[in-house]
Amino acid sequence: MGQSFLFTFFALSTCLSAIAVVVSQTVVRMAFWLIISLGSTAALFFLAEADFVGAAQLLVYVGGTLVLLVFGVMLTASGPYLKIATAPGETIVAGLLGMLFLFMVYSSVGDVQWVGAEGVSAVKSAGDGGLQPGNTLRPIGLSLFGLRPDKDLDGDGPAAPGYLLPFEIVSVHLLVVLIGAAYLARAKRSRAANQ
Amino acid sequence: MLAAQSIAEFLNSFTWLNGYGYVLATIVHALLLIHVFAISPFAFIWLERKVSGRIQDRLGPTRVGGLFGWLQSLADGIKLIQKEDLCPPAADSMLFRSAPYIVCVSSFAAFMVLPFSHGWVAVAADCGLFILLAILSLEVFGIIMAGYSSGSKWSLFGGMREAAQMVSYEIPLAICALIPVVAAGSLNLGEIGSMQRGWIGNWFLFHDPFTFIAFFVYFVVATASCKRAPFDLAEAESELVGGFHTEYSGMRWSFFFMGEYASMFAVCGVASVLFLGGWNTGIGPIDDALYQARAGGSGSAGEWSAGYLANVLGALVFAAKASFGVFVQVWLRWTLPRLRIDQVMTTCLKYLVPISCFLFLGATAWPLVFRQAFTITTWNSPVGDRVGEGLQEARRAGVVPAAGSQESESGSESESEEVEPASAASVQPVSPMPELPGEASSSVVLSAKDVREVSQ
Numbered sequence: 001m002g003q004s005f006l007f008t009f010f011a012l013s014t015c016l017s018a019i020a021v022v023v024s025q026t027v028v029r030m031a032f033w034l035i036i037s038l039g040s041t042a043a044l045f046f047l048a049e050a051d052f053v054g055a056a057q058l059l060v061y062v063g064g065t066l067v068l069l070v071f072g073v074m075l076t077a078s079g080p081y082l083k084i085a086t087a088p089g090e091t092i093v094a095g096l097l098g099m100l101f102l103f104m105v106y107s108s109v110g111d112v113q114w115v116g117a118e119g120v121s122a123v124k125s126a127g128d129g130g131l132q133p134g135n136t137l138r139p140i141g142l143s144l145f146g147l148r149p150d151k152d153l154d155g156d157g158p159a160a161p162g163y164l165l166p167f168e169i170v171s172v173h174l175l176v177v178l179i180g181a182a183y184l185a186r187a188k189r190s191r192a193a194n195q
Numbered sequence: 196m197l198a199a200q201s202i203a204e205f206l207n208s209f210t211w212l213n214g215y216g217y218v219l220a221t222i223v224h225a226l227l228l229i230h231v232f233a234i235s236p237f238a239f240i241w242l243e244r245k246v247s248g249r250i251q252d253r254l255g256p257t258r259v260g261g262l263f264g265w266l267q268s269l270a271d272g273i274k275l276i277q278k279e280d281l282c283p284p285a286a287d288s289m290l291f292r293s294a295p296y297i298v299c300v301s302s303f304a305a306f307m308v309l310p311f312s313h314g315w316v317a318v319a320a321d322c323g324l325f326i327l328l329a330i331l332s333l334e335v336f337g338i339i340m341a342g343y344s345s346g347s348k349w350s351l352f353g354g355m356r357e358a359a360q361m362v363s364y365e366i367p368l369a370i371c372a373l374i375p376v377v378a379a380g381s382l383n384l385g386e387i388g389s390m391q392r393g394w395i396g397n398w399f400l401f402h403d404p405f406t407f408i409a410f411f412v413y414f415v416v417a418t419a420s421c422k423r424a425p426f427d428l429a430e431a432e433s434e435l436v437g438g439f440h441t442e443y444s445g446m447r448w449s450f451f452f453m454g455e456y457a458s459m460f461a462v463c464g465v466a467s468v469l470f471l472g473g474w475n476t477g478i479g480p481i482d483d484a485l486y487q488a489r490a491g492g493s494g495s496a497g498e499w500s501a502g503y504l505a506n507v508l509g510a511l512v513f514a515a516k517a518s519f520g521v522f523v524q525v526w527l528r529w530t531l532p533r534l535r536i537d538q539v540m541t542t543c544l545k546y547l548v549p550i551s552c553f554l555f556l557g558a559t560a561w562p563l564v565f566r567q568a569f570t571i572t573t574w575n576s577p578v579g580d581r582v583g584e585g586l587q588e589a590r591r592a593g594v595v596p597a598a599g600s601q602e603s604e605s606g607s608e609s610e611s612e613e614v615e616p617a618s619a620a621s622v623q624p625v626s627p628m629p630e631l632p633g634e635a636s637s638s639v640v641l642s643a644k645d646v647r648e649v650s651q
Contacts (some may be wrong), residue, residue, distance in 0.1 A: 026287065028290060028343050032293070032340065035297075035333075039333075051320045051321065051322050052321075054326075055322055055325045055326040056325075056329070058326075058332075059325070059328065062336070063335070067335055067336055070340070071339070074354065074358065075355065137382060138321065
């Protein structure tokens with residue numbers, strides 16, 4: 001009962017604040033509604049017992065990306081409140097695209113064969129063997145190394161290739177991008193100093 | 196009924212509650228935490244005034260409430276409630292009004308995963324520290340929004356400074372919080388705290404030189420992340436009037452400060468769990484006695500209340516450690532001059548980030564190079580041990596070849612005859628990694644079966 005109430009509450013707040021993002025005109029107000037929307041999505045993750053994903057959602061999107069967004073707006077805005085006026089053509093195109101996407105999501109949700117509560121709990125008990133609900137951290141960490149007890153149900157087979165290498169490649173790629181950005185910013189400044 | 200492990204189980208044992216026990220338990224937890232959130236700023240604002248007074252050779256509050264003016268915060272609160280709730284015409288009123296709530300709610304929500312004693316935590320999440328850092332990082336947004344939506348240049352400057360400062364200080368904060376996590380092998384704050392029971396040498400502060408330095412780096416960064424002096428550039432009352440809260444008055448203004456003092460307590464609480472032994476006293480026999488008292492919780496009412504008292508004592512120890520951290524932050528504020536914004540950024544980006552990266556590298560290398568450190572202390576690392584046990588069993592059964600010469604010299608050799616080979620015959624070694632010289636036992640060869648053993 002409580003869970004379905006909370007789900008309804010957070011799902012509604014996700015959707016309504018997502019609409020508010022589109023409707024509002026000021027960039028920072030959009031960011032505020034986006035916080036509510038993304039925060040409610042994180043709450044939905046917490047409800048679905050995916051603590052790690054929920055926390056990552058909060059840390060990366062709300063705490064990181066949105067702060068950078070507002071910071072960028074504050075640094076670059078010429079007036080007191082930066083506004084975005086949407087042209088009518090853009091509204092029509094975006095509305096059509098949104099409707100198409102909604103149709104796609106609706107049709108694919110309708111096609112899913114839902115397993116029901118028994119199936120989910122069976123998969124769960126086979127997968128993480130009596131872990132407390134929400135404690136997904138250890139399975140996630142092990143699957144980084146390619147150990148997937150939820151996939152490999154009979155056990156003795158070899159471990160799957162892990163996600164560690166792709167993860168490391170992405171992180172090094174980010175580092176390269178950071179160094180590149182720092183280099184570009186630095187080069188500009190020294191050229192200006194020479195002139 | 197008294198022997199129930201948690202409030203939720205206790206409430207669910209009443210059948211007439213019809214499964215609403217969890218709802219009630221949630222309300223009880225939330226009310227308890229709201230009181231922590233309300234009373235800790237109450238105490239620390241008084242402490243701030245008293246300590247600042249003493250440091251400046253004044254008396255500080257003396258009148259309200261009698262001895263030491265301990266009711267001063269209540270008088271402040273009553274004054275603030277009476278003030279008019281202003282919103283300047285240039286402000287974006289919706290954002291202006293909601294910004295204090297974001298600050299308040301996010302620093303309150305951080306207490307959700309903070310353990311106050313053994314098992315005394317509202318949400319015992321496995322990635323508790325990660326959730327806590329994620330929630331604390333939301334507080335910045337309220338302050339930036341307050342600065343932006345006030346429609347005042349002082350507020351805008353304050354908000355921009357706060358954004359620049361927090362975007363950079365979050366990096367060393369997270370890295371320094373990771374260092375004891377590497378030592379503990381867990382992100383669960385409750386587990387990290389319980390691992391440090393026993394003598395004071397078991398605290399992660401004294402685990403290795405890297406955690407020792409990391410504690411001080413963490414404390415500096417945590418001070419900055421609560422925007423406390425000498426890092427209070429967002430307020431900077433001598434240059435920016437009041438920074439982000441220039442335009443605020445009354446209760447909305449005080450919400451910022453409730454959030455600030457509560458998050459000071461939260462970050463100091465995290466410091467005490469991660470580095471200072473949490474709710475453990477640091478005296479071996481006392482800790483052991485307390486843990487025994489807690490373990491007897493399933494027995495009679497007398498044993499249950501002994502365990503409860505042990506937990507109360509643990510919570511007091513925890514609160515004392517965290518409050519000492521807050522006291523040091525207050526002390527720093529009234530001792531050090533405020534830095535300039537470029538100095539703040541230099542401190543973070545040129546010094547604290549490289550230092551914390553170095554410490555992190557060192558902390559990961561420490562157990563590999565100095566394995567002896569693990570044998571000196573007596574904690575039981577839940578992750579490492581169980582993986583190790585499974586491997587040891589597999590090695591004893593002769594399925595996984597004993598790696599290197601040092602392994603065969605160690606004690607596992609003598610036990611190898613006692614284990615039947617058939618019991619672990621199904622364990623197949625997967626992709627054995629090449630051995631590092633001198634690092635026999637740390638080379639981990641895992642199979643899917645091992646993992647299932649771990650997760651059970």
